[in-house]
Amino acid sequence: MFVTAPVRRPASRRGKAAAIALGLALPVILSACGKDDTGTETAAKSWTPEKDIEWVVPYTPGGGFDTYSRGIAETMQQVAMPDGVNVVVRNTPPLPQGITTMYTAKPDGYSIGILPMPAASALEIQDPELARWETDKFTVLGSVDENAYVVYVPSDSPFETIEDLIAAQGLKTVTVEEGSSSALAGQATIAALELDAKVTYGLEGSAEVVTAMLRGDADFIIYGSSDLVGFVESGDIRPLLFLGTEDQRPEELTWLADTPGAEEAGYPDLAGAVTELRLIVGPPDMPEDVATWLREAIYSTMTSDEFQAWATKAERPIVPRDWEDATTSAQEQIAAMKILVPSLSN
């Protein structure tokens, strides 16, 4: 039983935002109705949000998932939301609790969130007691970014190529908590390249991981391509191997252009084996009309000029996908995890 009164906002901004929202939302809704020929035309017309939509982020404020979520929430308010209705970001760490919150919410359209993949699926396989959700049951609304992993070393590292690293003995690396996508990417890479490396877990966030490497606690790290841009540009670290497929290589990141990919390095199975997907979801069994409105609103937000401008300002690459493409990617990841996770734990 939540209070329905909208959170107070400065009057002038609210009015302006409302006008923009109304102007931009109408065509979206109309086009949504026009395009939909599956018999839900009348239903699609009937649902628009009448109160604030809560957007769950299963991590603390300040990280990648939080940043993207707030970027979408801000833009969505400008371009897709009706007058007086806001998207309110709520952080509910830790990961299993946050995902459970999203999974068990009422599928009325007023509670959606951002789901880290493949971590959600891997957790479900690894620890079913803790992960009380079925990843493929979520109502997929879209995805905002796909973040392939990269092997980084300090700039002054003796390792010039991935072969140097493979040949080395007694390596050390650090990563964030076990069960996260990054830790999974690390495990998969170490296993595939047969690196002689000891992993220390439990660091908090990308900056701590990089700092640990710079002070000598790690010889290399495996982290997302879009998470450590600042440290690459400052000359502290350099990429050694790109772990995504070639079509996952982000063009915006010019420093990554010459880094060899896993495929050309001779590890085609490793390429894209673990890629972070920032999936936007609602609870299972969301009514079609509600899902349709949210899918259209989110996709039109992510493909708007405003969001592109935000992404440039925040230095975050974006790979917006509509719900159908996002569902395909998610299903592929779920299938891949079913093979990868048991093989790693052996």
Add this chain to the structure above:
Amino acid sequence: MDFFTGLGPAIDAMQSWTFVLAFVLGCLNGMLTGLLPGLGGSVGIALMIPFTYGMDTHSAMALFVAALAGQSFCGSVTAILLNVPGASPSAATTLDGYPLARQGRGGFALGISAAASSLGSLIGTICLIALIPLVRPIVLAFSFPEFTMLGLLGLTIIAMASRGSLLKGIVAGLVGVLLSFIGFAPIGGDVRYAFNEPSLFAGLDVVIVLVGMFSVTEALQLLRTNQSVAQDISQARFGRRQVWEGVVYTVKQPWLLIRSSLLGAGVGLVPAVGGTVAAFLAYFQAAKTVKNPYFGRGDPRGVLAPEASNDAKDSGSALPSLAFGIPGSSDWAVVMGAMVIHGITPGPNLIRESPDIIWIAIIILIAASFFTSSMGLIFGPQLLHITRVRPGILAPIVLVLAVVGAFALNFSITDVIVSIVFGLVAYAMRSINMPLIPVILGFILGPLVERSFLQTISSYGGPSGFVTRPIALVLLILIVLVLVFEFRSSRRSRTREPEALERGVHSATRPTSLVVMSGFGLLATVAIVLATDFTFEGAQFPLMTAGLLLLLVVVYLAIALVPSLRRRFGGVISDGGSMEELTTQMQHEAVDLVENQPGSPPVIPGSADTEASPAATGPAHAATVLAQVEEDAPADPEDRRRLLVSLGLVLAMLLGSVLVGVALTVPVLLVLFLRLVTRESWRTTVLTAVLTSAAFYLVFVQVLGVPVEGGSLLQF
């Protein structure tokens, strides 16, 4: 761009009305969240993020940094006046701040707090500017072994904070450490002691624990004794002059101020250690250098040191946050997230590419601290009247504020339950002379020590990292020295009069003491049994902590129950090194309470003149000593009745919040408290309940958007 050339653009950016408005809004946000228990600073800052979407980057930065810097002083206001710290660093301020308030010297303490906060911030910021070229080597010098040692050094404070009853202090500290293990293990993937309850997966929130422990115990204490906070309420002591005296006093202690600030800035510089350690280290460095036996019972220097240190820490933690993107504190983590949204990426490029942003952060840190401190000086005399409010009215308001504040943090009823349960446990601990501060220290530092210890073992393949790295080794030697010093000085103080010792032992062997200690023994046993299911890594620390806790409880009970052991080792479990004075004075207190009309200053028993601290806190000193004493049992049947009714109502509040939700429980319980405990008139009751509920509705529901409705019964 050179770092110093950024100053010009920064100053240019500040000359706009939007910027000034954002700054003031940020300060107000910081002050509000600082004053409301439960709403830690990071929550307040996160709430502001959507408001800044349309703002320019510089103004948004002003708003966030002001909100961060503005809260520390306000957290101290409630710590001093009500013994309820707004945030964990302010817990150190309660140690001497609240006794001052009880002496009617709350204004003096507020003045010191305000002045020390802003000067500490200034000194910390000068450090920050000086250290910018060195930030890289400093941050990179601290690795897992050093984090472990810093955490352990923080834990040794427990030995110092135990005030004469070392064994009980260590037990309290271990209880804190054990409770911190609830939720995800940092390494090993276990979920420990969460009983399949998802809301416990993340562990207990320190703010919730803090609010429960301090608000509930203090409210119960006020209700039981039915004495207002300020004991010595002669009119002359109130007012602006007292606040100003505090400012003057602070300025006259330059060395303590500088020492404490440098300590705070230094601790802030190391990511992951945080403000609580900064405040407590400064407090105990002051305690060791001041050498006043009454330090801890109203010495103004005990307010000055943690306040200066806590504000200086904000500047210190700005460095790793801005220059490395590693949040120096949870508040900085949120500010950094907000900066990213505004297109500023904290990290190695920031100093080079946008030095103006760093300068804005630096200037706002000082300005916000000065602004909030000035507000404190202006409104301090008004705030002071809180300490004269009748406890029958004040205590229920403190209680419901704790409940609503706890709920507002995560909109979770589990938090309300945790907070109240902690309050009741803390009350039981207080009633057997067990110090509460070690629980908080253990709770905050336990996870840091566990995580970095296991990481050291993993990364170095064994404990070699602790002795092969120079900084870690120096810290290790420092820890050993502190412990040796503490044990020696506590042994020296134990050579007491046989009668005094006898009284201490008698107090420590009361049935209540034995029951509470047995309860902790049971807790430890359960913890050990449950830990057998954990992975090897996840079980190590819980087993060590619970094992040690169980051992100490068994030792305590053995000494207490076996007469021959009690004769030989009674000193080990005896209550308080200075308990003898307290007990004598306690007996006088009962007499005084009968002889004196309420409202007149109590007669000071004993040798008030010789006891007065060199800092001239006045003859009221002994009154504080009295106030600190926990009587064996409420002698007055009326005291006992008030306590029992209050305890019953606290339980009703717990049930009510769970069953019918916070919104209904708050007004009903307010009425019940006022009518049943201190039997206020209907007029006072209705007026207080209506005004308080309305104020809560305005702040929490209207301004902060907290959904207070709900409750498991009303959902159907």
